[in-house]
Amino acid sequence: xxxxxxxxxxxxxxxxxxxxxxxxxxxxxxxxxxxxxxxxxxxxxxxxxxxxxxxxxxxxxxxxxxxxxxxxxxxxxxxxxxxxxxxxxxxxxxxxxxxxxxxxxxxxxxxxxxxxxxxxxxxxxxxxxxxxxxxxxxxxxxxxxxxxxxxxxxxxxxxxxxxxxxxxxxxxxxxxxxxxxxxxxxxxxxxxxxxxxxxxxxxxx
Ligand code: MN3
Numbered sequence: 001x002x003x004x005x006x007x008x009x010x011x012x013x014x015x016x017x018x019x020x021x022x023x024x025x026x027x028x029x030x031x032x033x034x035x036x037x038x039x040x041x042x043x044x045x046x047x048x049x050x051x052x053x054x055x056x057x058x059x060x061x062x063x064x065x066x067x068x069x070x071x072x073x074x075x076x077x078x079x080x081x082x083x084x085x086x087x088x089x090x091x092x093x094x095x096x097x098x099x100x101x102x103x104x105x106x107x108x109x110x111x112x113x114x115x116x117x118x119x120x121x122x123x124x125x126x127x128x129x130x131x132x133x134x135x136x137x138x139x140x141x142x143x144x145x146x147x148x149x150x151x152x153x154x155x156x157x158x159x160x161x162x163x164x165x166x167x168x169x170x171x172x173x174x175x176x177x178x179x180x181x182x183x184x185x186x187x188x189x190x191x192x193x194x195x196x197x198x199x200x201x202x203x204x205x
Contacts, residue, residue, distance in 0.1 A: 014091035018188035035078030042071035077149030090194035134161030
């Protein structure tokens with residue numbers, strides 16, 4: 001079964017307070033679709049890999065055949081990262097619960113400080129990539145950044161863990177409205193985060 005572009009839970013114009021509809025449409029229907037298509041194409045000649053889930057593929061990037069390793073890294077990562085990103089956004093206004101806030105405070109002092117540190121990580125990513133809040137194997141929260149379409153699930157990642165929040169800081173994610181002002185895009189991101197979904201990801205196994 002080939003990988004498929006996931007349907008969004010909301011319309012392209014419903015995150016407009018932070019992300020404009022055209023960016024949403026191009027990002028989902030063109031950029032994300034291309035990662036899916038290129039991933040499927042890369043796997044065509046390797047029927048033995050077709051039974052693996054996307055996560056399983058990402059956990060063995062280093063062991064993949066050399067001729068498709070970079071393609072799966074970039075496009076499989078792109079497919080996973082964008083699927084994750086759409087899923088933690090919402091048109092509804094939401095706030096972190098007390099339970100989630102307590103967990104964040106345990107590692108970052110307070111919520112404002114967490115947002116400040118997340119922003120720093122997202123701004124410090126030179127060029128294209130992602131900023132993540134991850135939960136590591138010891139249940140510790142960490143802020144990390146990955147280049148291009150890498151993510152913390154990959155065996156080749158410098159720091160690994162389970163993503164519970166992530167932000168695409170490629171220019172294609174914000175350029176139409178924010179141009180060079182990545183900082184403004186990061187600030188606006190908080191207004192469309194689905195904190196209920198983040199909480200589920202944080203406390204599920
Ligand atoms: Mn993107």
